[in-house]
Amino acid sequence: xxxxxxxxxxxxxxxxKVECFTESxxxxxxxxxxINNAINLSQGFPDFAAPEVVKQAAVDAINxxxxxxxxxxxxxxxxxxxxxxxxxxxxxxxxxxxxLTVTCGATEAMIAxxxxxxxxxxxxxxxxxxxxxxxxxxxxxxATPRYVSLEPPNWTMDISELEAAFNDNTKAVIINTxxxxxxxxxxxxxxxxxxxxxRQYDVIAITDEIYDxxxxxxxxxxLVHHSLMTIDGMRDRTVVINGMSKSYSVTGWRxxxxxxxxxxxxxxxxxxxxxxxxxxxxxQEAGAIALSLPDSYYQELADDYRARRDLLCQALDDTxxxxxxxxxxxxxMADISAFGYPNDxxxxxxxxxxxxxxxxxxxxxxxxxxxxxxxxxxxxxxxMETLEAAxxxxxxxx
Ligand code: GLN
Numbered sequence: 001x002x003x004x005x006x007x008x009x010x011x012x013x014x015x016x017k018v019e020c021f022t023e024s025x026x027x028x029x030x031x032x033x034x035i036n037n038a039i040n041l042s043q044g045f046p047d048f049a050a051p052e053v054v055k056q057a058a059v060d061a062i063n064x065x066x067x068x069x070x071x072x073x074x075x076x077x078x079x080x081x082x083x084x085x086x087x088x089x090x091x092x093x094x095x096x097x098x099x100l101t102v103t104c105g106a107t108e109a110m111i112a113x114x115x116x117x118x119x120x121x122x123x124x125x126x127x128x129x130x131x132x133x134x135x136x137x138x139x140x141x142x143a144t145p146r147y148v149s150l151e152p153p154n155w156t157m158d159i160s161e162l163e164a165a166f167n168d169n170t171k172a173v174i175i176n177t178x179x180x181x182x183x184x185x186x187x188x189x190x191x192x193x194x195x196x197x198x199r200q201y202d203v204i205a206i207t208d209e210i211y212d213x214x215x216x217x218x219x220x221x222x223l224v225h226h227s228l229m230t231i232d233g234m235r236d237r238t239v240v241i242n243g244m245s246k247s248y249s250v251t252g253w254r255x256x257x258x259x260x261x262x263x264x265x266x267x268x269x270x271x272x273x274x275x276x277x278x279x280x281x282x283x284q285e286a287g288a289i290a291l292s293l294p295d296s297y298y299q300e301l302a303d304d305y306r307a308r309r310d311l312l313c314q315a316l317d318d319t320x321x322x323x324x325x326x327x328x329x330x331x332x333m334a335d336i337s338a339f340g341y342p343n344d345x346x347x348x349x350x351x352x353x354x355x356x357x358x359x360x361x362x363x364x365x366x367x368x369x370x371x372x373x374x375x376x377x378x379x380x381x382x383x384m385e386t387l388e389a390a391x392x393x394x395x396x397x398x
Contacts, residue, residue, distance in 0.1 A: 021136040025364040033358035042358040044379040045251040057289035061282035070281040074102025078284040081291035098262040106243040106256035114141035116267035122171035129365035155184040178211040181377040183326020195231040211329040213247045236261040248290045312380040315391035330381040343373040
């Protein structure tokens with residue numbers, strides 16, 4: 001037992017901000033998976049190899065002595081490649097010298113953006129459930145989050161609730177599409193509503209588009225990822241965040257970026273420079289090669305993820321989980337009420353310890369634990385054999 005006086009003394013040594021959040025539950029569940037020798041469907045990282053050509057490009061970059069700092073806001077090669085790819089996807093012309101910052105993953109991109117934009121007390125609209133990092137990001141940047149619900153089962157957004165969240169103190173809105181953890185792909189009409197409010201209240205949209213290449217739809221009804229920046233009046237009030245992690249299966253490389261008009265970019269670059277100086281130089285060179293892969297690469301990536309999604313969803317359905325099949329990204333947010341557990345944490349502990357599968361408790365994605373207490377998140381960015389092994393483990397639950 002810690003002496004109360006000792007606790008007070010210890011806490012005085014720490015930042016009050018740090019006391020406001022816990023360590024990442026997603027990353028904690030990976031550790032629990034390892035301890036229990038369980039199949040890890042918690043943290044969203046692939047258990048399969050990155051493309052050979054991308055790995056070779058990194059090796060080549062090191063062998064040609066690209067081992068010192070790149071320009072702090074990114075090597076020219078990857079910035080040019082991002083501009084070309086983003087231009088093909090959106091039709092927008094980006095100035096690689098003034099509108100782009102290469103960061104240490106999308107994670108740094110988000111916190112650098114918030115630190116560059118937000119003053120203490122500014123409100124930031126966040127859709128809930130949200131990717132776990134946005135909570136601590138708000139605390140660290142001093143933002144006051146205003147949550148707008150995405151309601152299960154179809155993760156629908158209520159326009160009047162969205163309107164009520166915007167006011168004169170709103171500085172930014174964070175949109176993650178395709179969405180982690182729900183798999184929702186925001187429709188063009190939903191994005192237009194968000195854009196209308198951004199224009200009305202002079203708000204900046206921060207769009208985390210890290211899953212933009214992982215999108216499903218049906219053969220007769222293809223789905224399209226829309227970047228909010230393409231909507232009327234949003235070119236200069238949107239910060240686009242993306243990175244290499246998910247599109248090229250290199251989550252450990254930590255190469256991400258922001259795209260934003262020059263004044264916002266200048267602010268992000270300043271924060272980024274003093275946070276990290278820059279992302280790994282040889283991996284940025286490999287990024288330039290990765291971004292030049294042909295369309296067929298992305299088609300195959302999405303097709304492979306569709307097969308993984310369908311395998312997991314079938315197994316979840318057979319076992320009695322409730323869920324909506326995701327339209328994008330590589331997660332299923334599932335309802336666990338059929339299993340009669342008091343909460344998500346107890347159920348996740350049971351799954352990892354007794355069934356041999358690690359998942360993320362749903363409460364990690366909500367501001368109030370209660371709202372996620374009958375949900376858990378499965379990640380399916382895993383080999384088919386891994387998912388088949390998980391499906392066999394589920395049999396113990398039925
Ligand atoms: N985005 C992934 C997830 O949600 C990985 C998060 C992380 O650990 N950086 O699981």
